[in-house]
Amino acid sequence: ADDMSLQTITDWWKLHTRSQVTPVPDLFLTAVKLDHDVTGAQYLHAARDDSNNLFSVQFRTTPMDSTGVPHILEHTVLCGSQRFPCRDPFFKMLNRSLSTFMNAFTASDYTMYPFSTQNAKDFQNLLSVYLDAVFFPCLRELDFWYEGWRLENENPTDPSSSLVFKGVVFNEMKGVFSDNERVYAQHLQNKLLPDHTYSVVSGGEPLAITDLTWEQLKHFHATHYHPSNARFFTYGDLPLEQHLKQIQEEALCKFQRTYPNTAVPAQIHWHKPCCSSFSLVIFISDYRTLKNRVAFLMNCLYLYHRPPPPLFPAGGVPVQYCEQPTNGMVYFRAMCNLNTLPEDLKIYVPLFCSVITKLGCGEMDYRQQAQQMELKTGGMSVTPQILSDTAELDLYEQGILLNSSCLERNLPDMFNLWSDLFNSPHFDDEERLRVLVMMAAQELSNGISYSGHLYAMTRAARTLTPSADLQETFSGMDQVSYFFLINLISKMYHFRCAVNATPQKIADAAVEVERFMGNIASHRKERKPVRPNIVKRPLDLHAPSGSAASRKLISEVNFKPCQMKTYFELPYPVNFVSECVRTVPFTHEDYASLCVLGRLMSAKFLHGEIREKGGAYGGGARMGGGGLFSFYSYRCNGQRASCYYCFCLLRSPRLSHAAGLGLFLNGVSDEIKQAHRERLFAVTHKNLIDVAGRYLGIGQRTRGVAVLGPKNENIKKDPSWVVK
Numbered sequence: 174a175d176d177m178s179l180q181t182i183t184d185w186w187k188l189h190t191r192s193q194v195t196p197v198p199d200l201f202l203t204a205v206k207l208d209h210d211v212t213g214a215q216y217l218h219a220a221r222d223d224s225n226n227l228f229s230v231q232f233r234t235t236p237m238d239s240t241g242v243p244h245i246l247e248h249t250v251l252c253g254s255q256r257f258p259c260r261d262p263f264f265k266m267l268n269r270s271l272s273t274f275m276n277a278f279t280a281s282d283y284t285m286y287p288f289s290t291q292n293a294k295d296f297q298n299l300l301s302v303y304l305d306a307v308f309f310p311c312l313r314e315l316d317f318w319y320e321g322w323r324l325e326n327e328n329p330t331d332p333s334s335s336l337v338f339k340g341v342v343f344n345e346m347k348g349v350f351s352d353n354e355r356v357y358a359q360h361l362q363n364k365l366l367p368d369h370t371y372s373v374v375s376g377g378e379p380l381a382i383t384d385l386t387w388e389q390l391k392h393f394h395a396t397h398y399h400p401s402n403a404r405f406f407t408y409g410d411l412p413l414e415q416h417l418k419q420i421q422e423e424a425l426c427k428f429q430r431t432y433p434n435t436a437v438p439a440q441i442h443w444h445k446p447c448c449s450s451f452s453l454v455i456f457i458s459d460y461r462t463l464k465n466r467v468a469f470l471m472n473c474l475y476l477y478h479r480p481p482p483p484l485f486p487a488g489g490v491p492v493q494y495c496e497q498p499t500n501g502m503v504y505f506r507a508m509c510n511l512n513t514l515p516e517d518l519k520i521y522v523p524l525f526c527s528v529i530t531k532l533g534c535g536e537m538d539y540r541q542q543a544q545q546m547e548l549k550t551g552g553m554s555v556t557p558q559i560l561s562d563t564a565e566l567d568l569y570e571q572g573i574l575l576n577s578s579c580l581e582r583n584l585p586d587m588f589n590l591w592s593d594l595f596n597s598p599h600f601d602d603e604e605r606l607r608v609l610v611m612m613a614a615q616e617l618s619n620g621i622s623y624s625g626h627l628y629a630m631t632r633a634a635r636t637l638t639p640s641a642d643l644q645e646t647f648s649g650m651d652q653v654s655y656f657f658l659i660n661l662i663s664k665m666y667h668f669r670c671a672v673n674a675t676p677q678k679i680a681d682a683a684v685e686v687e688r689f690m691g692n693i694a695s696h697r698k699e700r701k702p703v704r705p706n707i708v709k710r711p712l713d714l715h716a717p718s719g720s721a722a723s724r725k726l727i728s729e730v731n732f733k734p735c736q737m738k739t740y741f742e743l744p745y746p747v748n749f750v751s752e753c754v755r756t757v758p759f760t761h762e763d764y765a766s767l768c769v770l771g772r773l774m775s776a777k778f779l780h781g782e783i784r785e786k787g788g789a790y791g792g793g794a795r796m797g798g799g800g801l802f803s804f805y806s807y808r809c810n811g812q813r814a815s816c817y818y819c820f821c822l823l824r825s826p827r828l829s830h831a832a833g834l835g836l837f838l839n840g841v842s843d844e845i846k847q848a849h850r851e852r853l854f855a856v857t858h859k860n861l862i863d864v865a866g867r868y869l870g871i872g873q874r875t876r877g878v879a880v881l882g883p884k885n886e887n888i889k890k891d892p893s894w895v896v897k
Contacts, residue, residue: 205413212400213430218416219408224291225273226409228300228416230307231285233435234397235370240385241321241377242393244279245342248320249390250310250398251277254302258311261780262302268776271295281362281375282437293411297419304424307398317387338383344747345790346377348807351622351745366440400425402433487683488690493671494679495833502551503584503682504673505591507575508558508838512707512725514571519646526555526573527616528609532602535593539605542590549586551578553594557647560724560839561640561799563759568708568726569640569799574838581678588685592692617653625749625881626792626807632879634753634801636737639729641753641799650741650881650897669724671837706730724840738878740888741897748882751805755875756868758800760845765852766860767796767868773861779804798839802868 193206202221209216234243251263259265267275274289286307288299322340326332349355363372374381407416484491511522530546530553533539546553554576562568579587600606621628628650635645645651668690672682706728734755757763775793783792783806792806835841868874880888888894 202408207417209400209425211430212425212428214400214403214405214425216405216407216417218406218413220413221409223409225289226291226293226296226411227274227287227289227407228296228303229285229287229406230303231283231404231406232307232397232399232402233282233433234279234284234375234393235282235435235437236373236375236393237370238384239374239378239381240389241342241346241374241382242385242390243284243397244346244376245317245321245382245385246390246394246398247277247279247284248342249312249316250306250394252316252320253311253313254305255309255311256305257302263306264776264780266299266302268772270299272299275299279375282370289409296411297415300416300419301423304420308400308424308427310394312387312391312394314387317390321385321390322382340382341784341790342377343379343382346374346379346382347746348622348625348790349376350379351747352619354619368440369437371437371440396433397435399431399433400428401431402435485683487670487687490668490670490690492669492683492686493833493837494683495671495673496676496679497673497832499673499675501581501675502578503581503587503678504578504671505575505587505682505686506671506834506837508669508671509573509575510570510668510725511572512570512727519571519643520651522557522573523647523652524610524613526557527613528606529555529594529598531609532605533599534590535597537593539599539602545586545590549579549583549590553577553587553590558838559640559644559647561638561758562726563839563841563845564761566638566755566758566800567730567732568728569638569643570724570726571643581674581681584678584681584685588689588692592689595693621653621743621749621881622745625743625745625747626751626805629749629751629807629879629881630753630803630805632739632741632881633751633877634797634799634803636735636877637753637755637801637875638734638799639727639732641801642732644799669837671833673832734875736875736877737895738893739880739895739897740885741879741881742884743881744883745881746883747807748880749805749807750878750880750882751803752876752878753804754802754869756796756800756802759798759841759849761800762852763860763864763867764796764800765849766856766864767802769853769856770861770865770869771795771802 195204195206196202197204200221202219205216205218205220207216207218208214234246236242252261253259254262263275263277266272270290271292272288272290272295274287276288277286278284286303288303290296290299318340320341322338322343324336325339326334327337328334359374363374366372377385405420407413480496484493486492514522531539531543533542537545556574556576558570558572558574560570560572562570575591577587577591631641631645631649634641635649636642670686670690672679672686674682708726708728709724756767771794775795779793784790790807792804794802794804796802835846836843866873889896
């Protein structure tokens, strides 16, 4: 990027000044800003030595009503274009492309279309599809009815059945407006900024969506999806000149400059001052704090190549050290095994994790603790973990994962915060605890409307494996009903830790980890496991002797998989549905075939049945790491995913802060991952047919079903369902 010659920039683009080629050494990139002579389109390129190349085109979209026209247009332009007139080129590319990311987003005043990939030819192909989609879409009337809204018989095969509204965006926004927090945030924006586009619902108010016509949709595209109203962005190590040439030849050469009226005027000041708290305002008084945050975020762009990370003991605890180009950051994780936790306390683990970092600790109240965490770290979190064994479905590990990061100079401060949190949390602050419990309860309740399909999948799987049963306890509908807390700090035993840092800082990190383990050692109480069936799995065959490098897994010898269908009646206008099937663990020879089968079923059959025909916002099939094959649909009118009928994940960018995480948590080494890749590439058509019949055929395997949604009298009358 530093050697880029301005003379090589294609003739259609221009730099106003040399200062618009700007090196950014802290982020190891060079920024190039360009303007298109003919149309006025603007372009920003971030040249960086990163093979995960990204493209995005965005338009300022400023609707003046709540029909959801920019949102429905975002969906509809991806339903076919002049060069690619097939029904759904966007979704067809999902199973043909090596992309690491593909999506589209509608915000209050812009719509963007981003993708990323590590393959140069794939980048060119995706760029062609995206450019043609946004600038030359078909915008067929039938696609408008599918994606936006339509009237349809409740039973499509019965013309005498009642008429109902359907549509992908219509159902999506019904789900959005079932979330109290989303409704509050939307109305807050509408009331604070009442004079222009921020006074309406850009995504679409369900009661107003049905006012939108096909002609209005086409007019909005003509006035907003024009290069004069566009901003382009690219990032990565591919040549800028090639991007500019392709964008010019495939899109911009067919347009002249226009002057779209899409600017948003300043909101007229209120006559009375607003009551301020604006806790909503973050003041950054120190450039170093800002640099900390930027470095933390931009580090995610790094790639890495691993040696197996070594394991060394610290205070009797195995610690995995991984040398990585972390840009001056240190990443710390600790897995606290909870195999000794009594059964009746499991339900409280997620709530404990939610509040433990927000109570205050040591000499600090919760406000001071939060301030120190902001100043000295890139975040500190505690989350429940259920780790299924890779070889046996009925083995798993339960625990709590500590996760934090900091700049190298703040390493002692970060571990001091962890020590205070372990040794002296403020559980005696009952008022603060009450507030946190109420907040946790509200978050759980609101989460159903936003991620109901995940709750349905978790519930459907609970009777199939022991780990899935515990997952329902930790993060399913069972958890939504529990809003109490108990002190679990003394129940956290059997640590293992992982540290990712630059080679120069690994030794310092080891010293701090050793000190941290010493600080909390006096508070640890060894107890006998509640259950005797503990199986040890080695973390690393190359670990030095005496490092205690093993995972302690629970073997539920009395667990018997069984079939169950559960229905939760909820005050939502849409359904979340899932069916899960017990199959095989990660290292089984059929696991790879089931992964491919899930991707193909989603792209080739379920997408059309659930989204296009049924009008649901989404659905599909996937193979999970716990050996469960899941079907799901969300924000739908009640369809159940049927059993009739991945390669892009193989080359996802490797993040330096996540190096060694699979080995640390699950014992999945690079050798195991490579074996899985090789099995994926070896999958044949016959393999897919065989595993579909062996595992997904009716009556072949134990399965569970869950539905979350509005009142359903047919289910209530069916004695095979458990109604909640």
